Amino acid sequence: MSGNSSVGNSQVYEAGDQRPDPQQGEDHSNAYEEGKENSHQANDSKDQRSIGNRLAAAGPQNDSSSGKALSAEDKAAREDPTLPAKMHGNEPSKGAKIDKEIEDEEAEIIAKKDAAKAQSKKH
Numbered sequence: 001m002s003g004n005s006s007v008g009n010s011q012v013y014e015a016g017d018q019r020p021d022p023q024q025g026e027d028h029s030n031a032y033e034e035g036k037e038n039s040h041q042a043n044d045s046k047d048q049r050s051i052g053n054r055l056a057a058a059g060p061q062n063d064s065s066s067g068k069a070l071s072a073e074d075k076a077a078r079e080d081p082t083l084p085a086k087m088h089g090n091e092p093s094k095g096a097k098i099d100k101e102i103e104d105e106e107a108e109i110i111a112k113k114d115a116a117k118a119q120s121k122k123h
Contacts, residue, residue, distance in 0.1 A: 072087070073087065080100060080103075081095075081096040081097075081099040081100050081103070082096045082097060082100050084096075
């Protein structure tokens with residue numbers, strides 16, 4: 001078919017230089033054992049593992065109490081959402097400011113409820 005073209009030389013259309021030489025004949029008998037290190041991804045969607053096994057494997061990486069030490073930024077973010085930005089000398093984002101306001105409002109509501117419980121216990 002490549003010889004039927006009327007454009008250019010027929011050698012342009014042959015892919016002989018891109019194919020392996022059949023005379024050399026590579027040995028593929030142990031290709032299965034060769035595999036590359038760390039080539040398997042634990043969360044591969046085409047893997048044959050069950051959902052339970054996938055969840056068990058994914059658990060430790062998603063668990064916040066897995067023994068990993070929290071960075072200073074993570075600790076600060078748990079106390080005050082605006083602290084990580086302030087630690088870096090930046091102005092906190094609008095979302096962080098809103099989160100801080102919500103936390104303050106919730107703390108105020110809880111304090112009022114605790115005070116009301118304390119008053120009701122005295123009487």
